[in-house]
Amino acid sequence: EIVMTQSPATLSVSPGERATLSCRASQSVSSNLAWYQQKPGQAPRLLIYGASTRATGIPARFSGSGSGTEFTLTISSLQSEDFAVYYCQQYNNWPFTFGGGTKVEIK
Amino acid sequence: EVQLVQSGAEVKKPGESLKISCKGSGYSFTSYWIGWVRQMPGKGLEWMGIIYPGDSDTRYSPSFQGQVTISADKSISTAYLQWSSLKASDTAMYYCARPAARGGLDPWGQGTLVTVSS
Numbered sequence: 001e002i003v004m005t006q007s008p009a010t011l012s013v014s015p016g017e018r019a020t021l022s023c024r025a026s027q028s029v030s031s032n033l034a035w036y037q038q039k040p041g042q043a044p045r046l047l048i049y050g051a052s053t054r055a056t057g058i059p060a061r062f063s064g065s066g067s068g069t070e071f072t073l074t075i076s077s078l079q080s081e082d083f084a085v086y087y088c089q090q091y092n093n094w095p096f097t098f099g100g101g102t103k104v105e106i107k
Numbered sequence: 108e109v110q111l112v113q114s115g116a117e118v119k120k121p122g123e124s125l126k127i128s129c130k131g132s133g134y135s136f137t138s139y140w141i142g143w144v145r146q147m148p149g150k151g152l153e154w155m156g157i158i159y160p161g162d163s164d165t166r167y168s169p170s171f172q173g174q175v176t177i178s179a180d181k182s183i184s185t186a187y188l189q190w191s192s193l194k195a196s197d198t199a200m201y202y203c204a205r206p207a208a209r210g211g212l213d214p215w216g217q218g219t220l221v222t223v224s225s
Binding site for chain 2: 055097
């Protein structure tokens with residue numbers, strides 16, 4: 001089973017600042033990597049698939065990069081609605097696995 | 108609109124059985140996998156298993172193999188997650204989600220909260 005490790009666990013950022021979240025896979029997942037945003041009381045929402053492609057309706061301030069084992073989600077200028085928990089997930093190998101999440105909180 | 112609608116919250120006692128559902132609409136139900144994801148209180152997302160309603164091909168994550176059963180009834184476009192004997196540790200939110208053709212899980216159901224308590 002591929003282990004996905006996210007860092008940091010918590011990221012404190014001021015509104016308008018840039019946030020950089022990391023995700024590492026225990027073995028290569030090629031570009032079969034997705035990012036999700038989850039707000040309290042809501043289901044997760046797909047942000048990025050294929051490591052770098054924004055899902056429908058996702059603002060351009062969200063961008064993904066990386067391939068193989070190292071991936072990054074960048075939020076260029078944090079808005080109030082972006083404070084949430086973010087998860088990465090690999091879908092290259094069964095079982096598909098999630099990272100432990102990064103909570104982005106207001107500094 | 109592609110949608111997954113899950114059954115309502117459940118409160119059960121340890122040892123009881125339970126079957127929760129996830130109804131798909133707005134797409135060809137038999138042409139896409141549907142997966143189940145667990146989220147324990149205050150914790151992250153865990154992939155449980157997946158089913159292809161077209162032929163009922165089912166795969167489980169090792170952690171959940173033998174603990175739950177995933178099934179589907181394609182005549183009513185509904186997938187199921189069931190337990191034969193619930194434990195307190197099964198208390199969690201359970202989501203169904205559809206793997207998108209281009210990657211990732213989209214859409215997600217709204218979640219079903221299962222509470223197991225004596």
